[in-house]
Amino acid sequence: MLTPSRHTKSAMKHPNSVLNIHGLTKHYGGVRALTDAVFTLQNGEHAAIVGDNGAGKSTFVRLITGVEQPSAGDIQLNGQTVSFSSPLNAREQGIETVYQTLALAEDLDVPANIFLGREITRFNLGPLSFLNHKAMRDQSIDMLATTGVRIQDMSESLRGMSGGQRQCVAIARAAGFAKKLIILDEPTAALGVQETAKVEEIIKGLKQRGVPLIIISHNLRQVFDLVDRIWVFRQGRIICSRRTVDTNPQEIVGLITGAIDPATLALEVAEAC
Numbered sequence: 001m002l003t004p005s006r007h008t009k010s011a012m013k014h015p016n017s018v019l020n021i022h023g024l025t026k027h028y029g030g031v032r033a034l035t036d037a038v039f040t041l042q043n044g045e046h047a048a049i050v051g052d053n054g055a056g057k058s059t060f061v062r063l064i065t066g067v068e069q070p071s072a073g074d075i076q077l078n079g080q081t082v083s084f085s086s087p088l089n090a091r092e093q094g095i096e097t098v099y100q101t102l103a104l105a106e107d108l109d110v111p112a113n114i115f116l117g118r119e120i121t122r123f124n125l126g127p128l129s130f131l132n133h134k135a136m137r138d139q140s141i142d143m144l145a146t147t148g149v150r151i152q153d154m155s156e157s158l159r160g161m162s163g164g165q166r167q168c169v170a171i172a173r174a175a176g177f178a179k180k181l182i183i184l185d186e187p188t189a190a191l192g193v194q195e196t197a198k199v200e201e202i203i204k205g206l207k208q209r210g211v212p213l214i215i216i217s218h219n220l221r222q223v224f225d226l227v228d229r230i231w232v233f234r235q236g237r238i239i240c241s242r243r244t245v246d247t248n249p250q251e252i253v254g255l256i257t258g259a260i261d262p263a264t265l266a267l268e269v270a271e272a273c
């Protein structure tokens, strides 16, 4: 008789999961950046990753988006085990990421940045290809409109834009292309109050559209405003996850700093850990 594998059993346990991660590990020589991470994201769910500096949050994102290869572990996207050879490969499979360091080209205008690496061409004859600027401009306007972002002059290069406007372009690009999942690594860390509010509006719009999202943030007010579940990273491990409605900022701070041992929390929590 066929018995289900460990991973099939896990997919059965989370039949609606977009992302299912087991044993994800990354060691850089002697540095244990991430060890044995277990993580799940449900369809339409918005999750936050929190933890102190150096806790392993960005490492986790780099591993699940093909920037780096894991030392060990298994990543399932919609029930299928995946292995991304590059960020482009992850994008092709529906995962859009806005990294902690924005990957935008300062000298190019908004449409060129939105279509960076996936330009629309009119003719594509190998080296003789002609970009379809009008199509890229029209689609960029639509994408920005979906996210509510307004850019006065689409032909202006990003060099003349504020940090907030650039961040909105990066998020609009991710939101426009994401088929399965959006990941934002500290999207508002460098932004002012108004620009932060704009980015948070975009994130709420994605929730309404049912686009699953993972956000890394040090801003607990923002995390509690935006997400369904909070995952706590500590010293290279995922120590716990809590539904936002079942926890509070004090408890999350305690888990981040180590003042609260997740093993001492209620049974419901222990099961989620």
Ligand SMILES: Nc1ncnc2c1ncn2[C@@H]1O[C@H](COP(=O)(O)OP(=O)(O)OP(=O)(O)O)[C@@H](O)[C@H]1O
Residues within 6 Å of the ligand: 028, 031, 032, 033, 051, 052, 053, 054, 055, 056, 057, 058, 059, 060
């Ligand atoms: N390329 C690398 N080589 C060696 N060590 C690394 C490398 N990248 C990350 N690390 C180490 O791995 C650990 C986790 O780093 P990571 O960037 O994932 O932390 P983080 O949780 O994103 O922190 P922050 O909140 O500061 O962004 C740190 O100790 C870091 O120094």
Ligand SMILES: [Mg+2]
Residues within 6 Å of the ligand: 057, 058, 059, 100
């Ligand atoms: Mg980081």
